[in-house]
Amino acid sequence: MNKRWGAGILAAAMIFMAAPQADATEVISEDVYQWVQSTARQNYYFNKQQFYFAQDDAGYMTPDILLVPVLKTYDQVQIRDVVSKRRWKGLSTSGYDDLVGCAEYLKFNLKEQTVQVTKHDDLDSDWGVLGTTTSDKVVKITELSEKDVDAKFYRAILKYASDHYQEIYDRTQTVKGAKAPKPEVKRSTKENVKDSKDKKKGRVTKSSKRGVRE
Incomplete structure (x- = not known):
């Protein structure tokens, strides 16, 4: 059973199926979700307490x-469509x-x-997982139409991430135990200029990959 989403979402789903135009913000705590x-068939939410940056190995x-x-919560038409496709x-x-x-x-x-839906879980009314699919498909957000429903959803998430960057950064460190990002190793401008002059003079430098005079 998927407990992550909480009872508030379940209540929202029940209300949505009975009245698709119900205001989700009146049902779900804005502190979490x-x-x-909303479209004619679905309501779209993200869990802002579960925003994290990734970690390397x-x-x-x-x-x-x-x-x-x-x-995403469905109305009865969307539910029938999902079942029919299966x-x-x-x-x-x-x-x-x-x-x-x-x-x-x-x-x-x-x-x-870009965005990738790495995992999709179909959920029942107890938030148990009915079926799971995974995908490697990567979508270029900038290539999606401004009117595309998913594009609007993705852009809203990215806008939130931009506005709450430090909050997400801090949460990734405190909750996930991530180390601070590796600093980029860049050669100094002075070193780059010196290396360029040495090559013009035909000198062999430590940074020369060929190790021969030009």
Whole structure:
């Protein structure tokens, strides 16, 4: 059972299925969940307390990579559509009569402006996982239409991350135990200039990869 999303989201899902236009902000605590938008079929949220920067294998923070869990709740039409697609693909629909939405885990590359849905969990009304899919597909956010629903969702998340950068940075260190990012190792301007002059004079320098006179 997926306890991460909490009882507040479950209540929101039930209200949404009964009345798709219900105001999600009246149901879900803004201290935990951020409602972004609603379409005719889904409500879109992200858990702002679970925003983290990634870490490399050595435990150093990588601020260019942002990890964000999100939640989408469905109305009855969307639920039937999900079930129909699973039947068409020959996948199990056991338990899907209790489907209420999905949890997705997004991986943003802030430098490249891309996003990847690394994991998708279909959820029942007790937030148990009915089915899980993973994907390596990477989407270029800048190539999405301004009117694209997912694009609006992604851009809202990135805007929040930009506005709360230090908060996310500090949380990644305190909660995840990440080390501060590795400092970039750059050669000094003076060294670069000296090396350039030495090459012009035909000298062999330590930084010369060829190790021969020019």
